[in-house]
Amino acid sequence: MNLLQSEWIKLFTTRTTWAMLGIGLLCEGLFAGLFSGLVSLDGLTELEELETTEPVPTGTGLLMVLVLILGVLIITSEFRHGTSSSTFLATPKRWPDLLAKLGIALAVGVVAGLAFVLVNGGLSIPLFEGRGAELPATDRLVEIYAGVVVSFALLAAFGMGIGAIVRNQVGAMIAAIAFFFIVSALPELLPGSIGEYFPAQALGSLHGHVEGDGTLNQLEGGFVLAAWAAGLVALGTLLVCSRDVSE
Amino acid sequence: MPELEVRNLSKRYGKTLAVDDLSFEVEAGRVTGFLGPNGSGKTTTMRALLGLLRPTRGQALVEGRRPTEMADPLRTIGAALEATAFHPGRNGRNHLRTLAAAARIPRSRVDEVLELVELTGAERRRVKGYSLGMRQRLALAAALLGEPRILILDEPANGLDPKGMRWLRDLLRAQAAEGRTVLVSSHLLSEVAQTADELVVIRDGSLVAQGSMAELTAKGGVRIRVRASQPDQLATALAEQGATVGDVGEGGFEVRGASGEQIGEEALRQGIAIYELAPQGSTLEESFFELMGEEEDEA
Numbered sequence: 001m002n003l004l005q006s007e008w009i010k011l012f013t014t015r016t017t018w019a020m021l022g023i024g025l026l027c028e029g030l031f032a033g034l035f036s037g038l039v040s041l042d043g044l045t046e047l048e049e050l051e052t053t054e055p056v057p058t059g060t061g062l063l064m065v066l067v068l069i070l071g072v073l074i075i076t077s078e079f080r081h082g083t084s085s086s087t088f089l090a091t092p093k094r095w096p097d098l099l100a101k102l103g104i105a106l107a108v109g110v111v112a113g114l115a116f117v118l119v120n121g122g123l124s125i126p127l128f129e130g131r132g133a134e135l136p137a138t139d140r141l142v143e144i145y146a147g148v149v150v151s152f153a154l155l156a157a158f159g160m161g162i163g164a165i166v167r168n169q170v171g172a173m174i175a176a177i178a179f180f181f182i183v184s185a186l187p188e189l190l191p192g193s194i195g196e197y198f199p200a201q202a203l204g205s206l207h208g209h210v211e212g213d214g215t216l217n218q219l220e221g222g223f224v225l226a227a228w229a230a231g232l233v234a235l236g237t238l239l240v241c242s243r244d245v246s247e
Numbered sequence: 248m249p250e251l252e253v254r255n256l257s258k259r260y261g262k263t264l265a266v267d268d269l270s271f272e273v274e275a276g277r278v279t280g281f282l283g284p285n286g287s288g289k290t291t292t293m294r295a296l297l298g299l300l301r302p303t304r305g306q307a308l309v310e311g312r313r314p315t316e317m318a319d320p321l322r323t324i325g326a327a328l329e330a331t332a333f334h335p336g337r338n339g340r341n342h343l344r345t346l347a348a349a350a351r352i353p354r355s356r357v358d359e360v361l362e363l364v365e366l367t368g369a370e371r372r373r374v375k376g377y378s379l380g381m382r383q384r385l386a387l388a389a390a391l392l393g394e395p396r397i398l399i400l401d402e403p404a405n406g407l408d409p410k411g412m413r414w415l416r417d418l419l420r421a422q423a424a425e426g427r428t429v430l431v432s433s434h435l436l437s438e439v440a441q442t443a444d445e446l447v448v449i450r451d452g453s454l455v456a457q458g459s460m461a462e463l464t465a466k467g468g469v470r471i472r473v474r475a476s477q478p479d480q481l482a483t484a485l486a487e488q489g490a491t492v493g494d495v496g497e498g499g500f501e502v503r504g505a506s507g508e509q510i511g512e513e514a515l516r517q518g519i520a521i522y523e524l525a526p527q528g529s530t531l532e533e534s535f536f537e538l539m540g541e542e543e544d545e546a
Binding site: 002003005006007009010013014015016077081082083085086087088089090091092093097242244245246 | 294297298299300301314315316317320321324326328329331332333334335336337338341342344345346348349350351389
């Protein structure tokens with residue numbers, strides 16, 4: 001508990017965290033407002049029939065990327081600014097601190113996810129309803145939004161894992177974004193269903209965007225993404241515990 | 248049992264052997280100066296004692312145990328490693344709060360140490376705006392947070408003004424007087440000369456000398472320039488007593504290994520008048536570098 005508190009203070013006593021979450025939410029809010037107010041309803045209905053997407057929730061993906069980066073920063077900022085030395089002096093075994101960092105990554109993901117749901121749902125649902133659009137059933141909406149919240153938490157953990165492995169701040173941010181959104185999306189192009197087990201498509205399943213034959217359902221997508229995050233965090237923790245801290 | 252023990256410690260980084268079979272002990276209740284030129288392996292040794300890096304060979308022990316096995320780390324060891332190791336966007340107080348929370352140290356102690364290092368008033372400013380001296384004080388505050396039994400400070404005097412240096416000296420002396428163990432590194436002997444009871448001198452990762460301040464300065468030998476009425480006779484007499492005597496020239500001669508008192512008394516015995524007795528150079532500094540065999544080293 002004390003380490004969680006320490007990590008929470010670390011995260012929320014820098015402006016970066018507030019700025020990233022603030023800007024992300026602002027953009028999501030603007031987008032949700034404009035999209036649900038202006039998008040052609042005919043187009044949406046058509047999409048709905050194809051069962052690939054639904055009117056809500058639709059986001060820019062910006063907040064999602066920022067949460068991934070925030071996960072990276074939770075650990076790389078310690079190496080970047082040399083605070084890793086004092087952190088690991090307080091926890092010489094190191095892994096308890098990484099466990100606390102994981103806890104904080106998950107928590108900040110949940111908080112950001114809930115904030116997204118509030119902003120997105122709070123704007124899109126009344127706007128769409130006002131325009132007479134047909135919204136998904138309430139329990140379907142809850143499922144989708146729950147998937148969003150879980151995905152944000154897992155993304156932050158995923159970023160923290162990459163950060164622990166790479167250590168260099170810029171390198172880790174690039175690695176996390178490139179791996180998540182580019183490299184792991186490539187197997188989708190391969191024949192067969194191997195791509196489903198890579199983060200990009202698992203995220204899609206978790207969001208409830210991909211439904212159909214041979215694809216993972218929402219829960220399975222969540223498990224696949226969680227397994228990736230857990231693997232990366234475990235590898236990162238092993239590396240941090242065995243490497244020298246010289247910054 | 249020594250509070251800190253370095254036993255046959257070696258640390259290799261690629262092809263560089265940063266620390267080479269180094270052994271020494273540090274006792275409680277005294278200030279031990281850890282001296283060596285920049286790049287001689289002081290920081291590496293300190294990091295090994297703090298459990299931040301793994302020795303290639305040998306051991307670094309804290310109270311007889313490996314540093315990673317410390318039960319209550321911040322109450323055992325307080326360390327100030329670098330005055331730059333802060334998140335620039337976080338304020339000084341919050342930096343200390345993160346450490347206090349991790350070690351279950353009450354928040355009131357944060358304000359106490361801020362007052363102790365005289366940072367009250369600046370604690371809510373972001374570290375970005377701190378001077379080097381203020382950062383040193385914040386690093387010290389972090390080290391003192393858990394009222395540790397052992398203090399390890401890496402070049403804490405860097406960036407301090409003369410007033411700050413005096414303050415630091417008093418602080419370290421007070422800590423040692425309370426029975427704590429203090430290991431403080433420096434590349435300048437003059438910085439620790441007035442504070443340290445003991446010295447550990449290293450160079451290229453190896454031990455050069457360890458002993459009390461008095462022992463080491465005598466061993467290094469202060470050079471004294473002597474002008475006298477019969478220089479040749481005095482030089483011979485001093486050489487017979489075991490002092491090292493330089494060439495006798497017009498300006499007199501230089502003696503090493505004899506104190507001013509010994510030279511004066513010998514001159515009296517010989518009935519020789521002394522015109523001048525002058526210690527050469529900044530004595531302590533010089534003897535230190537002679538010990539290290541590198542007079543031209545940057546000081």
